[in-house]
Amino acid sequence: MKNLTIAWRNLWRNKRRTLITAAAVALAVFFSTLMSSMQEGTYSKMIDNIVKFYSGYLQIHHNDYWETRSIDDSYVPGQDLKDALNSTDEIELYVPRIESFTLLSTGNVTKGAALIGIDPEEENKITNLSQWVSTGEYLSKGDKGILVAVNIAKQLKAEIGDTLVLISQGYHGASAAGLFPIKGILKFPSPDLNNFGAYIDLDAARDFFSVPDMVTSMVLLVSDYDHVQKIKHAIQEKVGDKYSIMTWDEMQPEIVQMIEGDRAGGVVMKAILYIVIGFGILGTIIMMMSERKRENGIMIAIGMQKYRLQTMLFYETLLIGLVGVIAGFVLSIPIISIFVNNPIPLPAEIGEAYEMFGLEPAMYFSLVPKVVLNQLITVFVITLCIAVYPVIQIINLKVSNALRA
Amino acid sequence: MKIIDIKNLEKIYNDSEVKVHAVNGVNLSFEKGEFAAIVGPSGSGKTTLLNLLGGLDKPSGGEIIIDNTSVGTLKSSRLIDFRLHNIGFVFQAYNLIPVLTVKENVEFIMLLQGKSKKERDARTKELLEAVGLIDRIDSRPAKLSGGQQQRVAVARALASKPKFILADEPTANLDSKTTENLLEIMEKLNREEQVTFIFSTHDARVVKKAKRVITIEDGKIISDERRN
Ligand SMILES: Nc1ncnc2c1ncn2[C@@H]1O[C@H](COP(=O)(O)OP(=O)(O)O)[C@@H](O)[C@H]1O
Ligand SMILES: [Mg+2]
Numbered sequence: 001m002k003n004l005t006i007a008w009r010n011l012w013r014n015k016r017r018t019l020i021t022a023a024a025v026a027l028a029v030f031f032s033t034l035m036s037s038m039q040e041g042t043y044s045k046m047i048d049n050i051v052k053f054y055s056g057y058l059q060i061h062h063n064d065y066w067e068t069r070s071i072d073d074s075y076v077p078g079q080d081l082k083d084a085l086n087s088t089d090e091i092e093l094y095v096p097r098i099e100s101f102t103l104l105s106t107g108n109v110t111k112g113a114a115l116i117g118i119d120p121e122e123e124n125k126i127t128n129l130s131q132w133v134s135t136g137e138y139l140s141k142g143d144k145g146i147l148v149a150v151n152i153a154k155q156l157k158a159e160i161g162d163t164l165v166l167i168s169q170g171y172h173g174a175s176a177a178g179l180f181p182i183k184g185i186l187k188f189p190s191p192d193l194n195n196f197g198a199y200i201d202l203d204a205a206r207d208f209f210s211v212p213d214m215v216t217s218m219v220l221l222v223s224d225y226d227h228v229q230k231i232k233h234a235i236q237e238k239v240g241d242k243y244s245i246m247t248w249d250e251m252q253p254e255i256v257q258m259i260e261g262d263r264a265g266g267v268v269m270k271a272i273l274y275i276v277i278g279f280g281i282l283g284t285i286i287m288m289m290s291e292r293k294r295e296n297g298i299m300i301a302i303g304m305q306k307y308r309l310q311t312m313l314f315y316e317t318l319l320i321g322l323v324g325v326i327a328g329f330v331l332s333i334p335i336i337s338i339f340v341n342n343p344i345p346l347p348a349e350i351g352e353a354y355e356m357f358g359l360e361p362a363m364y365f366s367l368v369p370k371v372v373l374n375q376l377i378t379v380f381v382i383t384l385c386i387a388v389y390p391v392i393q394i395i396n397l398k399v400s401n402a403l404r405a
Numbered sequence: 406m407k408i409i410d411i412k413n414l415e416k417i418y419n420d421s422e423v424k425v426h427a428v429n430g431v432n433l434s435f436e437k438g439e440f441a442a443i444v445g446p447s448g449s450g451k452t453t454l455l456n457l458l459g460g461l462d463k464p465s466g467g468e469i470i471i472d473n474t475s476v477g478t479l480k481s482s483r484l485i486d487f488r489l490h491n492i493g494f495v496f497q498a499y500n501l502i503p504v505l506t507v508k509e510n511v512e513f514i515m516l517l518q519g520k521s522k523k524e525r526d527a528r529t530k531e532l533l534e535a536v537g538l539i540d541r542i543d544s545r546p547a548k549l550s551g552g553q554q555q556r557v558a559v560a561r562a563l564a565s566k567p568k569f570i571l572a573d574e575p576t577a578n579l580d581s582k583t584t585e586n587l588l589e590i591m592e593k594l595n596r597e598e599q600v601t602f603i604f605s606t607h608d609a610r611v612v613k614k615a616k617r618v619i620t621i622e623d624g625k626i627i628s629d630e631r632r633n
Contacts, residue, residue, distance in 0.1 A: 009505075294499065298499075298502075300485060301496075302514060302517075303489025305517075308517075400456045403456070
């Protein structure tokens with residue numbers, strides 16, 4: 001008779017009570033898993049989108065660029081940097097960009113916006129920009145045309161084939177002016193990006209801003225998004241502090257903050273849920289211990305050491321939690337698995353907040369290990385705390401009193 | 406051979422408002438192979454005396470020596486081990502562990518003692534045959550009658566090969582027929598295997614069977630007769 005066997009049988013003595021308790025745990029696990037899965041799914045989708053649409057996982061700038069955002073803080077990516085990037089594992093791709101501001105004008109209407117010079121093919125491999133061309137065509141290498149985000153085009157009342165006048169300031173005060181025919185209109189799922197700017201070919205941008213061979217940013221695609229810090233340090237080690245290397249979360253601190261804030265809100269809700277469940281389990285254990293006082297007394301009387309009885313009762317408490325957790329996972333994991341690949345669409349009104357982050361309005365789910373592990377650890381810790389109760393009861397148990405019970 | 410020596414034993418319950426002198430200066434000794442009844446009305450101190458004797462409770466004064474060991478001086482985990490190896494217990498009712506089968510209940514003690522499976526199996530079989538319950542070996546206690554449960558409890562008490570068995574009113578919850586049956590088994594074990602039984606009772610039919618009758622009143626021994 002192993003302690004665990006006896007604990008298991010004891011668990012089912014009061015079937016109904018055990019089932020109700022385990023069901024409560026299962027329900028808490030079910031909701032927490034679902035909630036965590038949805039949170040993590042949404043966050044990772046948000047991060048994915050931001051990274052994919054725009055920032056990339058890492059960017060390399062001139063040390064002052066992030067502060068000034070000035071074309072004056074462009075740099076020539078030296079061989080040392082290219083060697084460093086080529087020799088770092090996990091970097092799949094790096095593409096150059098020139099980013100600055102410009103005035104766009106049709107003659108009647110003028111508007112300020114971001115102007116981004118890109119290598120059309122390489123850029124496409126990272127941000128898949130061409131998928132957002134709603135009318136017209138994507139850029140090709142050496143192109144003289146311009147892609148304009150849809151809201152800007154609307155405000156300018158400009159259409160495909162119209163020519164835009166671009167006026168800006170080039171490198172160290174050089175004047176920058178040029179004519180660019182509209183080659184395509186970009187329609188992003190995010191309003192932010194739809195108001196953001198226009199894209200031209202990298203070489204056209206270098207001419208325009210008078211920055212031959214220069215870039216403002218190198219945008220990196222890496223194989224694993226959890227490893228960006230590691231990769232950053234690997235590059236930093238090779239190039240020293242000649243360049244500033246930023247990860248997506250350093251470039252988008254508001255997003256990180258928003259996610260952490262939201263996560264904290266979720267933790268509070270889950271904590272309340274689990275505390276309620278914890279008291280439920282505790283109630284069951286208290287009843288169980290009072291019902292079994294005499295029986296526990298007999299076991300110690302006939303020669304069972306207290307620690308063995310404590311181990312048995314400890315197992316029994318953990319088993320209630322374990323049964324509940326397993327049941328909770330049996331319910332939640334299949335449902336989540338389905339939704340991971342099939343986000344639940346939301347009506348447009350509810351979805352507005354999502355659009356800000358370039359997300360299609362839907363409930364996204366994730367099955368990253370922590371979604372499951374967190375529940376497991378939480379229930380384990382709760383039952384561990386509760387299991388202290390029978391242990392203490394047995395320490396204080398007086399056999400002669402227990403036998404009179 | 407003297408196996409138990411009780412000297413000036415005292416037990417005073419202080420925990421409630423009134424002080425209860427439940428055992429009041431008891432001197433007693435027991436030999437191997439006795440079949441002794443402790444008799445007295447309810448509240449006379451039988452349970453308290455047996456609990457002290459079995460190391461289930463601490464005396465307020467005096468000494469209990471079992472085979473050269475002063476039980477009162479043992480630390481609690483040593484005391485539990487001492488009980489495991491030296492004393493068999495039968496309580497008034499609901500003795501058995503409900504989630505274990507008859508076999509497992511008897512085996513339980515030997516498991517605690519760390520006996521081999523072979524030895525456990527052999528002894529369990531032998532004991533259940535002795536108490537006439539070999540055919541119920543795989544039943545759970547709830548499936549047995551009160552008398553059958555007490556017989557399993559006797560088998561379990563014997564499993565550890567203890568020096569003596571303490572039984573606190575083992576027949577109190579049984580009808581007269583099953584009482585007789587249980588006593589017959591106890592007598593037989595006493596006669597054939599020299600198992601020492603010390604039991605309490607206030608049932609005259611049980612007293613009749615005892616070879617020694619110790620009468621207790623208000624915590625004091627008022628008579629101690631041996632018969633043959
Ligand atoms: N835990 C206790 N606290 C206080 N008084 C007790 C306790 N246990 C027993 N007593 C008292 O001690 C006396 C003897 O009780 P007990 O040994 O149970 O007698 P018996 O078994 O002969 O009926 C009784 O007066 C009883 O009320
Ligand atoms: Mg009594």
